[in-house]
Amino acid sequence: MRKQAVSYLFPRLSGAVIACFLGAATCLVGPAFSAKEGNGAPSASPASSTANLSDEEIRKRVGDLQKQLDELKALLNQKQGAQPAAPSPGPESPKPAAKANPVTTAQKFRFGGFVQLRAFDDQTTTNGPKSESRVDQFNVRRARLEFTGDLGKAAGARLTFDVGGTAVSAKDAYLEVKADPALFRLGQFKIPFDYEILQPAAELMALERSLANQRLFPGNRDRGVMVDVDLAKELQTPVSLKLGVVNGTGQNQNDKGESKDVFATLAYTRPRLQGLISGLAGRFEFTPTGGATIDTPKRRFGVSLHGMSGDWDFHGQYTTGHGDFPQGGGAPLLTGKLGPTEAYNNKDVDGWYAMASRKLRDTPFTLWSKYESFDPDTDTGGDAIHIGALGALYDVNPQLRFSLGLYRKSFQAVPDDTTFGFQSQVKF
Structure with a gap:
């Protein structure tokens, strides 16, 4: 109580x-x-x-x-129901320094690619050259899967496959290491011989690269090592020097002997003007039908220019050299009658092209024109190929593009050949 x-x-x-x-x-x-x-x-x-x-x-x-x-x-x-008084706060503990966000796998490695779906109609006459392009067809010109990654602050890698053919084919497969002012590349990569070769296939204006580039550099790639040295600081001008040693057997081919090709390219690069002077030297062996094996030098020399003025874009190239190129391997749109492979394995060749394009202002359309020539044997007449082409691009958005091309091919001794091509391209 x-x-x-x-x-x-x-x-x-x-x-x-x-x-x-x-x-x-x-x-x-x-x-x-x-x-x-x-x-x-x-x-x-x-x-x-x-x-x-x-x-x-x-x-x-x-x-x-x-x-x-x-x-x-x-x-x-x-x-x-009162609670004990809270103790007076002590001095605030120093906060740890903020840590940088760790780099995620998605930031280190990137995936992309594109697909080119094509249809062409060849109007070759009955007496025209017997070539692959006489067959009208739908095809998948390219279906590329591209992987790039950073392997630290000064190293990276690139791996590209084409899955549009009858078999999966490796394109780029190389490791890069940067050590200013040089960049080292080891693996399978593009030979830096011409602006058109270095240009990504998804950014080409014409439906195909020039026939000279396709015949002299099948697949545009080889296996070896290259160093790219930036000389801008030393020379006070935007110049770089690319030096390399490759097998000389082309894309996806291992070397079959001790001989190697060496190349050098001097590049001049400004925002609206680029130029390349390139040379390549090596040796090759071939055995003609019923004959002894022949060992002969292989040479390439080329000059390439690319310039822009307002809505106009210009580029061109001249290449000369000594044989060793396959008779096949050209794209169906451009393939011509070159004769047996061995007939051109020990000959002097030359080729050139000139191209102009214009972006129509305030529209998604670009118009282009191109003329090219390739002579697989400068000592023999009647075998040069001349190709004139007109075309247009329609860029729906950065991922979707439609292309048209009309090719007129002249083989000198035989009637001309006309081919119409259409291509849709999707990037991802």
Whole structure:
């Protein structure tokens, strides 16, 4: 009952009780402290019973009052469910330095590609050259899967496959290491011989590269090592030098002997003007039908220019050299009657092309024209091929492009051949 009474009365009396205790403590302590200071007689005390108490007794009573006050505070806290006071916050701990976001796998390695779907109609006359392009057809010209990745701050890799043919074919497959001012490349890569060769297939204006490039550099690639040295700082002009050693057997072909091809390309690069001067040297062996094996030098020399002016784009190339190129391997649109392979394995050749294109302002259309020539044997007349072409591009968006091309091919000793081609390209 006593505890319940206290609980019942406590909320109503706690404030008054605390005030009374504090008042009593003040009355007891005040006179004592004044007397101790010796500033005259102590002031009259309302409680005369405490006037003659000693200092020790006064301190004891104050202690008792303080003890009772603490007990009352504890009961009040228990009644109201109060929590202990939170400790005062200490000095704030220093925050660790922010860490850079780790590079994710998606940022290190990237995937892309494109697909080119094509149809062409060949109007070859009955007496025309017997070539692959006499067959009208639909085909998948290219279906590329491209993987690129960063292997640290100064290294990277690229792997490209074409899955549009009858078998999967490796295109680019190389490792790059950068050591300023040089860039080293090891694997299968493009030979930097001409602007058209270096241009990605998805960005070509014409439906095909020139016949000279297709015959002299089948697949545009070879296997070996190359170093690209930036000479801009040393020469105070945007020039770089590319040097390399390759098998000399072309794309996806291992070397069959000790001989290697070496090449050098001097490149001049400005935003609206680029130029290449290239040379390649090596040796090759071939065995003609019924004859002995012949060992002969292989040579290539070329000059390539690319320029832009307003909405116009111009580029061209001249190439000359000494044989060793396959009779086949040209794209169906451009393939002509070149005769047996061995007939051109030890001959002097030359070829050139010139091309102009114009983007129609404020439209998605681009018009282009191209003329090219290739002579597989400069010592013999009547076997040169001349090709004139007109075409248009329609870029629906950065991922979708439609292309048209009309090719007129002249084989000198035989009637001309006309081919119409259409291509749709999707990038991803």
